[in-house]
Amino acid sequence: MENKIEARDLHLYYGEKHALKGINLDIYKNKVTALIGPSGCGKSTFLKSINRMNDYIDNVKITGQIYIDEEEVYSERVDTTILRKKVGMVFQQPNPFPMSIYDNVAYGPRVHGVKDKKQLDTIVKKSLDSCVLYEEVKDRLTSSALGLSGGQQQRLCIARALAVSPDIILLDEPTSALDPISTLKIEELLLQLKEEYTIVIVTHNMQQASRIADYTAFFLSGEMIEYGQTKDIFSLPKDKRTEDYITGRFG
Amino acid sequence: MVRSRFEIELKALRTELNKMTYLVIEAIEECVVALKTQNIELAKQIVENDIKINQMERAIEARCYSLILKQQPIASDLRMISTALKVVTDLERIGDQSADIAKIITTLQGDSMYRMIEHIPDMARVAKKMVKGAIDAFNTNDLVLANQVVMMDDEMDEYFIIVKEEISEHIKSDIHNTDIGINFIIIAKYFERIGDHATNICEWAEFKTTGSVNEHRLL
Amino acid sequence: MNQSITNKKKRKKDTVALVLIYLSSGFSIGLLLLILGYVAFKAVPYFSFKYLYSTTSIIDHTVGILPNIINTLYLVIVTLLIACPIGIGGAIYLHEYAKNQKLVRIVTFANEVLAGIPSIIYGLFGMLFFGVYLGWGFSILTGACTLSLMVLPIITRNTQTSLETVPKSYREAALGLGTNKWYMIRTVLLPSAIPGVLTGVILSIGRIISESAALLFTAGSGVLLPKGLFSHLFNSGATLTIQLYLEMSKANYENAFVIAFVLVIVVLLLNLFAKFIASKWDVSKVENNGK
Numbered sequence: 001m002e003n004k005i006e007a008r009d010l011h012l013y014y015g016e017k018h019a020l021k022g023i024n025l026d027i028y029k030n031k032v033t034a035l036i037g038p039s040g041c042g043k044s045t046f047l048k049s050i051n052r053m054n055d056y057i058d059n060v061k062i063t064g065q066i067y068i069d070e071e072e073v074y075s076e077r078v079d080t081t082i083l084r085k086k087v088g089m090v091f092q093q094p095n096p097f098p099m100s101i102y103d104n105v106a107y108g109p110r111v112h113g114v115k116d117k118k119q120l121d122t123i124v125k126k127s128l129d130s131c132v133l134y135e136e137v138k139d140r141l142t143s144s145a146l147g148l149s150g151g152q153q154q155r156l157c158i159a160r161a162l163a164v165s166p167d168i169i170l171l172d173e174p175t176s177a178l179d180p181i182s183t184l185k186i187e188e189l190l191l192q193l194k195e196e197y198t199i200v201i202v203t204h205n206m207q208q209a210s211r212i213a214d215y216t217a218f219f220l221s222g223e224m225i226e227y228g229q230t231k232d233i234f235s236l237p238k239d240k241r242t243e244d245y246i247t248g249r250f251g
Numbered sequence: 252m253v254r255s256r257f258e259i260e261l262k263a264l265r266t267e268l269n270k271m272t273y274l275v276i277e278a279i280e281e282c283v284v285a286l287k288t289q290n291i292e293l294a295k296q297i298v299e300n301d302i303k304i305n306q307m308e309r310a311i312e313a314r315c316y317s318l319i320l321k322q323q324p325i326a327s328d329l330r331m332i333s334t335a336l337k338v339v340t341d342l343e344r345i346g347d348q349s350a351d352i353a354k355i356i357t358t359l360q361g362d363s364m365y366r367m368i369e370h371i372p373d374m375a376r377v378a379k380k381m382v383k384g385a386i387d388a389f390n391t392n393d394l395v396l397a398n399q400v401v402m403m404d405d406e407m408d409e410y411f412i413i414v415k416e417e418i419s420e421h422i423k424s425d426i427h428n429t430d431i432g433i434n435f436i437i438i439a440k441y442f443e444r445i446g447d448h449a450t451n452i453c454e455w456a457e458f459k460t461t462g463s464v465n466e467h468r469l470l
Numbered sequence: 471m472n473q474s475i476t477n478k479k480k481r482k483k484d485t486v487a488l489v490l491i492y493l494s495s496g497f498s499i500g501l502l503l504l505i506l507g508y509v510a511f512k513a514v515p516y517f518s519f520k521y522l523y524s525t526t527s528i529i530d531h532t533v534g535i536l537p538n539i540i541n542t543l544y545l546v547i548v549t550l551l552i553a554c555p556i557g558i559g560g561a562i563y564l565h566e567y568a569k570n571q572k573l574v575r576i577v578t579f580a581n582e583v584l585a586g587i588p589s590i591i592y593g594l595f596g597m598l599f600f601g602v603y604l605g606w607g608f609s610i611l612t613g614a615c616t617l618s619l620m621v622l623p624i625i626t627r628n629t630q631t632s633l634e635t636v637p638k639s640y641r642e643a644a645l646g647l648g649t650n651k652w653y654m655i656r657t658v659l660l661p662s663a664i665p666g667v668l669t670g671v672i673l674s675i676g677r678i679i680s681e682s683a684a685l686l687f688t689a690g691s692g693v694l695l696p697k698g699l700f701s702h703l704f705n706s707g708a709t710l711t712i713q714l715y716l717e718m719s720k721a722n723y724e725n726a727f728v729i730a731f732v733l734v735i736v737v738l739l740l741n742l743f744a745k746f747i748a749s750k751w752d753v754s755k756v757e758n759n760g761k
Contacts, residue, residue, distance in 0.1 A: 207323060234325050234326060235325070235330075235462050235470045236462050236470075237326060243326055243327060246325055246326055247254075247324070247325060247326055247327065248253055248254045248257070249253060249254060250253055
């Protein structure tokens with residue numbers, strides 16, 4: 001199994017606060033990896049470190065390394081534009097731009113220089129198809145994305161991320177704001193997508209992690225406590241803290 | 252404490268399991284007494300009490316299904332609840348075996364042959380020890396104890412062979428002993444079956460702790 | 471526990487409050503209608519469309535406000551041309567790029583103070599700096615520059631507020647797709663902030679049109695028609711409001727009322743236009759079509 005993303009002794013500080021404490025983690029290619037843990041444990045922080053979204057927060061200090069395909073993410077020579085083309089991100093609240101559905105999906109490719117209308121049309125259709133959204137919206141591609149339902153909006157955000165052909169997709173609690181049906185549709189989608197992409201998902205929903213993740217990492221207070229195959233983590237966790245968390249014995 | 256309702260319900264489940272175990276062991280003990288004293292009234296009582304044991308099986312099953320539905324248990328909680336489902340089946344069978352033994356006792360006509368079959372009381376003793384041991388191992392996750400109980404099954408099998416031979420002798424010596432002899436063999440067989448079920452309970456005890464049965468990973 | 475629900479009581483305090491509310495709104499609406507009605511009533515006898523396209527000339531014996539209308543337009547357009555880029559650009563800098571938050575707070579506060587300074591002071595400054603020191607004298611350019619100083623805080627403040635209301639999630643989404651900051655501002659932030667920017671612009675236009683004190687000493691009171699598009703900037707030019715002031719000071723109340731009437735219509739049209747533009751450009755409305 002290939003390592004797609006590697007974290008080596010990663011520390012992150014928000015000013016005085018030591019948010020990530022020496023994270024060592026290998027995330028495998030074409031697998032779904034779930035990051036679980038109580039609120040404030042650092043899982044979202046870690047996720048955002050992978051595509052350097054933490055750069056935009058003041059007073060952030062990072063030591064240690066993250067490698068993607070063996071290239072160091074925090075090196076001086078890294079172009080964050082290319083990095084974020086390679087690593088897409090989907091957020092907790094669906095956040096389509098206040099533009100048409102077409103423009104939303106085409107936004108990414110346009111950023112990276114695609115101007116030809118035919119090319120954009122193909123990309124938009126393909127991305128929306130991948131998210132099983134095309135059939136639902138093909139008659140209103142020019143209408144505002146804000147008119148879609150929550151579940152559709154989130155699938156649109158995934159399509160938007162796919163439009164730039166990333167290798168990796170990061171999702172930060174993508175279904176926590178959605179109804180159960182939309183949630184299941186998106187889980188289905190992620191299971192299909194992992195054939196082509198490496199997926200890392202932060203989730204609070206234990207059942208979701210056990211349904212879709214191949215590997216799960218448990219974070220607590222900035223440390224990574226346990227990492228392994230999901231079936232092991234959820235049936236025979238090695239660390240008592242993991243067991244206590246997943247069985248709901250503490251927040 | 253988080254999930255306190257769940258904890259309370261788990262505790263209730265364990266309590267109910269222990270109650271059922273108590274009833275089952277009581278049935279075995281009463282069988283031994285009824286045999287010894289040829290107390291037909293007591294034997295009838297044992298048969299009636301089996302209804303209670305069957306009801307408890309259903310009640311505990313219902314509890315387990317409700318917990319699975321409402322609480323989506325995982326890890327050790329899931330193993331606890333799923334093995335509870337399995338164990339009550341074995342306990343109920345043990346109860347049935349005791350009731351069947353009691354039914355036979357009611358047909359015995361104050362025969363003295365019992366005094367000649369020394370080893371049936373031994374089998375009863377081992378059966379009771381195995382059941383108690385199995386449940387203790389289950390409750391306390393004591394795999395060493397579980398192993399010991401499984402070993403006792405060999406003892407049980409040996410006793411059965413001895414009893415069979417003893418009874419054969421008695422039948423050969425006097426053809427009028429055939430009927431009662433056959434009954435006692437059946438009784439011995441039931442005790443042996445009780446031992447088998449106790450062994451099953453030990454397997455579930457192993458699963459509850461390790462997620463594997465006989466080295467086969469199930470969960 | 472057994473309270474009946476069909477016991478509808480009249481609550482005295484609510485009734486009193488309701489009456490007061492009705493009275494106040496009646497009063498304000500009534501006052502508005504009174505002023506508008508009075509102006510219209512006074513102006514209509516003297517009004518004819520000829521006013522709108524003629525000039526006032528003693529030689530030709532005509533009275534007209536065409537030059538005033540043109541001057542007003544000039545002043546609005548040139549002032550906005552100066553103030554908008556600076557104001558919007560400044561607001562973007564303050565909101566997006568400024569590292570020193572203390573500086574941002576000071577500048578924001580200064581803007582709020584500036585917005586409340588009496589316009590005559592701007593007039594004084596403008597006259598002395600643009601008119602005398604730079605030598606532009608009484609001219610539309612002087613007036614426009616002065617007014618742009620006056621409306622700059624309004625535009626900056628409104629743009630800033632509007633940028634603050636754009637959801638952070640848009641920004642995150644854009645950055646997550648690999649944009650650099652300026653691209654994100656240009657394609658996502660600004661379009662979403664347009665309603666607020668427009669509010670600032672419309673407030674500014676209102677201020678420009680209604681300005682009298684500041685313009686009196688800067689743009690002057692000229693009533694000549696422009697001879698050249700660009701050269702007119704250096705002529706003095708009276709806006710409608712200034713002309714109104716002048717007519718009042720000469721006790722030409724008929725003319726004054728006509729101009730007042732025209733001004734009211736202009737303001738009304740302006741507000742309607744503003745509403746129309748705002749709804750057309752509002753990206754958060756769902757019925758809009760994409761580009």
